[in-house]
Amino acid sequence: MSAEATPRINAPYLSQFSHRTVRLLGKVRQLRGELATVDAGGDVVVHLNRDAHLQLNHAVEIIGKVQNDLSVRVMACSDLGPEGDIDFAAVDAVVDATHRYHEIFYEKEQ
């Protein structure tokens, strides 16, 4: 595993993290072959890799790189089970804290 930071973001933050490696936690909404749509506070298009096995309406955590068009190229992902089991309020709180106190979590490009 590389030692680079993977700040947790959700959809609104995509543009701020273009070309960076990030973490996204969202609900799988659509599966179309190599592409999928994940709802992480907004819809995000993700490009799956060979190992990615997503299930509809499951929660998934994706580590990937944000592309020019604000889609995400998946580097690793973990299935977190049915979306009903996840407390998304907690997820949003973590994302909020990550950016409010960004100095703890990642280097902000100025």
Add this chain to the structure above:
Amino acid sequence: KNILIILDLEVLEEYGELEKLGQPVALEGPKPEADVKPQPGNISGDNMYGNKQHQQPAQQRSLPSRTNGAANGGSSHGNIHPIEALSPYAHRWTIKARCTHKGDIKTWHNKNGEGKLFSANFLDDSGEIRATGFNDAVDQWYEVLQEGSVYYVSSPCKVQLAKKQFSNLNNDYELTFERDTQIEKAEDMDGVPQVRYNFTSLADLQTVEKDNTIDMIGVLQDVGEVGEIVGKTSSKPYSKRELTLVDNTGYNVRLTVWGKIAQDFDARPESVIAFKGLKVSDFGGRSLSLLSSGSMNVDPDIDEAYKLKGWYDGSGRNEQFQSHANTMSAVMASGAGDRNAYKTIAQVRDENLGMGDDTDWFSIKATIIYVKQDNIAYPACLTEGCNKKTVEVDPGQWRCEKCDKTWDRPDYRYIMSVNVSDHTGQIWLSCFNDVGLQIMGLPANDMMAMRDEGDDRKVTEAFADANCKTFVFKCKAKMDTFQDQQRVRYQVQYANPLNFSLEAKKLADLIQKYSIRDNSLFV
């Protein structure tokens, strides 16, 4: 007609005089209900009802109905006021309300003299109010008022600010009967509801402060046995029974009923029960107790009951419910006296919990970092419920003094010292069998057997497994004298595994407090 009473008016002269704005039209009164209730024997008289029916629509306040005075020879009742509208500023008024509760006559003797009083609760379509009668009023009215009947109560009668600590009703005011107060039984009970509920859902219970009064409706999930306890101050025996109720907000709650209700309780599990007048306590997170002035209604004929029944038959029966046992009290730093206060270990030390004369209670979220490996259990008596230590009088003969029985093997029960830590420090806790089981994951008997067989590897493994488990420990702290030394001992009453959702919310709220001036992404 709807009437708007203007309490204050300020003319904005600076804007001069403007043209009329728009096209104002008279505000339509509420539409009368389809089945207009006839009012035949109503003492207020039939002739008040001309063409317009002043029915009380479900949501709105009832309007004072105009009456032309004594129609049936009874005393004239003026305008019927809704209870909601009663205030010290109302002059002549009459309410038509049901007496929902009549308390016992109470007497008092103090240095100012002595006297007697009784209280009653009145209910109409708009609200409820408590009324008290003192001394002569007791003689005048105590026998007249019957629970369940409807009365006209007319001024003169004092309306004053309510003493909330004596009442479970939601009204800023309360009534005090005077000598000239008029109370007349109403022949017709139309328009006056039986009981008025203002339900709080179990999920919202978390936000209700302890000692407040609420109403609640839920499905009965579990009924405990009736038990007797003796009152500490009165030394009178009380019957009590614990019930578990659930509702469609996903929570369960323990509710205690007392006295006759506890003794005669026969509602079947899965019936819907509505409660009025429950006191909220923070025992075990949140729990409820039925007040003596409260009431219980099994399978009531109201919409909420049908909704709940439908939900329970549908999905509720199999649902997993969240209990409030892990809920921290609404204010985290609520002082050492609060039984449910979450503390950090540093706070436990700094606040000297347990070092005073009283026992202090607190909860900590902490991780086990070390389990003391010697003396983890004691041999206990096998009699159910008796946990007394047994003595091995002869090899293979374990004797319990209390039961006067000898067993061929002991039932080992945990009595462990564990060292736990959080981000502020570490502390030693004593745990008994239930908590020991949770920590070790296997019964004390198995541990002792492994030790006896010399299976050291398994023993070490068991202790290693116990390490790094995180729990919320509910603890009791008090001073203990041991060999002339006074030390504070922390005993675990129970340990709960983390409810991650709740704990995450707590942490999020804490973090939010650091940035209370900034706006945040979430509410």
